[in-house]
Amino acid sequence: MTTPAGTTTGPLAQDEIVVVGAGVIGLTTALILARRGYRVHVVAKNLPEDELDQDWSSPWAGANWCPFSAEERVCRWETESLARLRELIPMGLAMPLPVLRYAATDSGLHNHWYKDVAKNYRRLRPDECPNGGVGVSFESLSVNAPVYLKWIEAQCRALGVTIVRGDVAALSDVVKPMTRVVVNATGLGSLTLTDVLDTAVEPIRGQIVLVRAPKVKRCVMDSSRSDVDPTRSTYIIPRPNSGGVTICGGCYEVGSWERKADSKLSRKILEECLVHVPELSSDGTVEGMDVIRECVGFRPSRAGGPRLEREDRAVRGRRVAIVHAYGIGPAGFQASWGMAKEAADLVSDAVLESAALKARL
Numbered sequence: 001m002t003t004p005a006g007t008t009t010g011p012l013a014q015d016e017i018v019v020v021g022a023g024v025i026g027l028t029t030a031l032i033l034a035r036r037g038y039r040v041h042v043v044a045k046n047l048p049e050d051e052l053d054q055d056w057s058s059p060w061a062g063a064n065w066c067p068f069s070a071e072e073r074v075c076r077w078e079t080e081s082l083a084r085l086r087e088l089i090p091m092g093l094a095m096p097l098p099v100l101r102y103a104a105t106d107s108g109l110h111n112h113w114y115k116d117v118a119k120n121y122r123r124l125r126p127d128e129c130p131n132g133g134v135g136v137s138f139e140s141l142s143v144n145a146p147v148y149l150k151w152i153e154a155q156c157r158a159l160g161v162t163i164v165r166g167d168v169a170a171l172s173d174v175v176k177p178m179t180r181v182v183v184n185a186t187g188l189g190s191l192t193l194t195d196v197l198d199t200a201v202e203p204i205r206g207q208i209v210l211v212r213a214p215k216v217k218r219c220v221m222d223s224s225r226s227d228v229d230p231t232r233s234t235y236i237i238p239r240p241n242s243g244g245v246t247i248c249g250g251c252y253e254v255g256s257w258e259r260k261a262d263s264k265l266s267r268k269i270l271e272e273c274l275v276h277v278p279e280l281s282s283d284g285t286v287e288g289m290d291v292i293r294e295c296v297g298f299r300p301s302r303a304g305g306p307r308l309e310r311e312d313r314a315v316r317g318r319r320v321a322i323v324h325a326y327g328i329g330p331a332g333f334q335a336s337w338g339m340a341k342e343a344a345d346l347v348s349d350a351v352l353e354s355a356a357l358k359a360r361l
Contacts, residue, residue, distance in 0.1 A: 015180030015354065016040070017347055020168050022047050023058035023300075024145075024332045025325050026185030027152040028340035033347060034159035042156070043166040043174055045189070048149040054259055057187060058149055060206070060297030062237040062247050063333040064142035065118075066099060066221050070110040071305060074331065077338025079117050084337040085141055093151055094141045095240030099219045100124075100276075102135040104227040109136060133224035140219065143333060144239045170195040171322060172315050180354055181321045181347045187300030190307075190326050198307070203298035204329055205256035206249060209266050210292040214244025215279040222276065234272045236280070245292065246280065248273040252330075254301070261294040302327025308339060310346045321350035 019030045022044035030040045046056035053059075065082050069075070088094040102124075103109045115121045115136075124135035153163060168174060171182050172195055186193060191201040222234040230252065237247040248269050270286045281288040306327040312319055325343040328335050 015351060016176070016178045017181045017183065017351075018043065018174045018176075018179050019183040019185055020044065020171060020174060021183075021185035021187060021189065021326075022149075022153070022163060023056065023185065023187055024061075024149060024152070024336045025187075025328065025340055025343075026183065027149065027156060028336045029183055029185060029325060029343045029347075030161050030163075031152055031156050031159070032337075032340055032344040034156055034161050036344065036348065038347070038351070040156070040161045042161060042163040043168060044163075045165070045167045047163065047165055048146065048153045051146045054297060055188070057297050057300050058332060059146045060208070060295060061145045061330075061333055062142070062208075062235065062249065063145040063148065063239075064097060064099070064219055064237045065140045065334040066101060066219070067110050067114050067334070068329070068331045070113050073308075073342075074306070074328075074335060075113055077335040077342070078114070078331065080338030080341060081334055081336055082117060082141075085143065085334075088143070089141065092241060093148055094143050095238070097140050097142050097219045097238065098137065098217075099140045099221065100135065100137050101220075102129055102131075102133050102222040102224040104131070104133045104224050106134055108223055108226060109134060112136070114138075129224065130222065131224040135224075142219065142237055142240060144241050145333065147241055148333075168193070172313075175315045175320055179320060181323060181350050183343060183347065184322060184324045185326055185343075187326050188298060190324070196324075198302070198327075200303040201327060202255050202301050202303055203257060204301045205251065205253035205258060206297050206299055206330075207251050207261055207265055207269070208247050208249040208295050208297075209269055210295065211246050211248055211270075211280055212244050212290040212292055213238075213246045213277075213280045216244075216246045216277055218277070220273075220276040222272075234269070234276065236273050236277045248280070257298070259296055261296050263294075266294050299330045300326060300332070301329030306339070308342060308346075310350060312350075319354075321347070321354075323347055323350070 118138035129135040
């Protein structure tokens with residue numbers, strides 16, 4: 001398989017597209033553009049080998065497909081992404097995963113918009129759901145976030161995309177004489193880029209515990225107590241191609257920049273995960289769990305929803321299109337192909353308009 005996102009043929013664009021940010025949104029956008037024949041350059045503070053940098057969210061992700069929104073455009077992105085990620089299952093990059101999902105109410109399950117998108121979707125009986133809530137089961141999938149990012153990077157490089165490390169202070173800094181479009185996929189970086197300064201950008205702190213548990217073959221997502229404490233949820237997500245590593249979480253702390261792991265919270269996470277999935281432990285106790293490490297990361301969210309739009313700016317005397325693609329929060333991997341495709345469409349529109357303008361001159 002060489003074209004999981006679909007290939008668009010056409011003449012090679014002479015103008016360069018610069019993507020700022022090498023998380024899952026930035027790299028997926030770069031890959032789609034490269035498959036369309038554009039010359040693409042990626043510059044980012046963090047690259048896929050930086051797996052343990054707290055300031056970069058992509059490698060920390062659970063990276064399973066489980067909708068977080070009922071917003072129409074996000075539903076569209078997630079539907080597209082599920083189809084593309086399913087294509088990676090034969091390659092071993094994605095793993096089919098049965099999911100049990102619980103919430104306090106049907107609105108917590110986003111009113112079941114994905115019942116005809118996910119396979120084997122079933123509403124659970126009340127006696128199957130914890131805390132008097134509601135629940136569903138369906139077949140989903142997960143990817144191993146660090147491995148998957150490196151795969152996308154390799155696909156990009158094979159198509160001639162240049163990827164370099166750089167700490168960008170302003171989007172205008174990356175504009176060179178041949179730059180026609182800049183894609184801003186900086187996530188939380190959009191809070192501090194001097195020519196963006198998007199004050200709606202906010203972190204959502206997550207704390208997880210990685211456990212080695214090769215017998216775990218299912219995913220559980222439990223937010224049935226979200227009406228009592230929206231900062232806490234329980235989730236268990238096995239990672240493919242990881243030697244049996246399972247992610248146990250977690251928390252959802254909007255606006256928190258606390259970098260240190262809370263050991264009491266880690267203990268609570270393990271206790272609650274063990275209730276759902278006894279296979280996490282060799283003897284049914286927390287002490288019988290093979291803990292690898294605690295982790296704290298920051299989901300790149302945005303109050304009011306993700307930003308995907310184009311704006312045109314004058315940079316050093318000429319027009320440059322800026323395509324903003326950030327703020328997807330906890331849904332980066334599961335929305336990545338859909339969001340990146342629409343970002344790439346905005347880039348293509350800008351390049352075509354530029355070519356038409358040049359032809360008239």
